[in-house]
Amino acid sequence: MKIILFIVLLLNIAIAEDKVKDEKQKVTIGLGAYMQTQPYKGVDSIIMPSPVIFFDNSLFYIRWSRAGIYFYGDKSEDYSWGFSITAQPRPFGYKSSDSKYLKGMQERETTIEGGLAFSALYKDSYIEMMLLTDILDRYDSWLFKTEIGDKYTIKKFSFYPSIIVSYQSDKFVDYYYGVTSDEATKQREEFTPNGGLQIGMQTYIKYPLTDSLATLINLRMDMIPYSAFNSPIIEDKVIYSGLASLIYTFEY
Numbered sequence: 001m002k003i004i005l006f007i008v009l010l011l012n013i014a015i016a017e018d019k020v021k022d023e024k025q026k027v028t029i030g031l032g033a034y035m036q037t038q039p040y041k042g043v044d045s046i047i048m049p050s051p052v053i054f055f056d057n058s059l060f061y062i063r064w065s066r067a068g069i070y071f072y073g074d075k076s077e078d079y080s081w082g083f084s085i086t087a088q089p090r091p092f093g094y095k096s097s098d099s100k101y102l103k104g105m106q107e108r109e110t111t112i113e114g115g116l117a118f119s120a121l122y123k124d125s126y127i128e129m130m131l132l133t134d135i136l137d138r139y140d141s142w143l144f145k146t147e148i149g150d151k152y153t154i155k156k157f158s159f160y161p162s163i164i165v166s167y168q169s170d171k172f173v174d175y176y177y178g179v180t181s182d183e184a185t186k187q188r189e190e191f192t193p194n195g196g197l198q199i200g201m202q203t204y205i206k207y208p209l210t211d212s213l214a215t216l217i218n219l220r221m222d223m224i225p226y227s228a229f230n231s232p233i234i235e236d237k238v239i240y241s242g243l244a245s246l247i248y249t250f251e252y
Helices: 004-008 013-020 170-176
Strands: 026-036 046-056 058-062 066-075 079-090 111-122 124-132 142-150 153-155 157-168 196-208 211-225 238-249
Touching: 079 124, 153 211
Parallel strands: none
Antiparallel strands: 026 046, 026 238, 046 058, 058 066, 066 079, 079 111, 111 124, 124 142, 142 157, 153 157, 157 196, 196 211, 211 238
16 A cells, blocks of 8 residues: 555656756766664674765755655745655664674664645745654564754855754664564663654754865764663763765756
């Protein structure tokens, strides 16, 4: 049913294509290195290459690793808003072989989340809200995310700071931070956390090298839900992540 919903809403591209076919579109592409720390005991950070794409033509968009399709909204010179269907990967989880502290634990898998999003932009300020569900049925539940941000310029540097608040459901928090009765040992007690808020802050930092070429850095930190603080598999309460990339912007 989830996949069918995505396919149906894809048809909005064909229906609304005439609205933007004569407008010039700006596209940003690039490549960088992504890093994310893991909160689990003894588990190494994730480090991987990451493509970087930013594109929004009022029909569909790509924002780094997240894509979406608008199905209702409006746009003017000073503001824009829209409802969309969206999807993104969640690079999170572990295998029991990742750490001696996780031996005997079942794998917690990465997944793809999808759902509904609302975004609004006024000049350089924006807000975005998303209701997402687990498309691959890993944690088989949902989360609600809100992000509020703005843009600031200092000489040639552009900063895009934002605050991110996510409510993660009981099943989500239990899947990634809990310990079942079958996984419990003398050193690792059974643990069933409730849902809770994950609070984060991030900023993009852009510096132009030429009219088309620039460096883009992302810095982010997220505090896991309070209900997971006492999990016997948790070592760090804060997850740090970031991206360092080179990007190229053009119009077509």
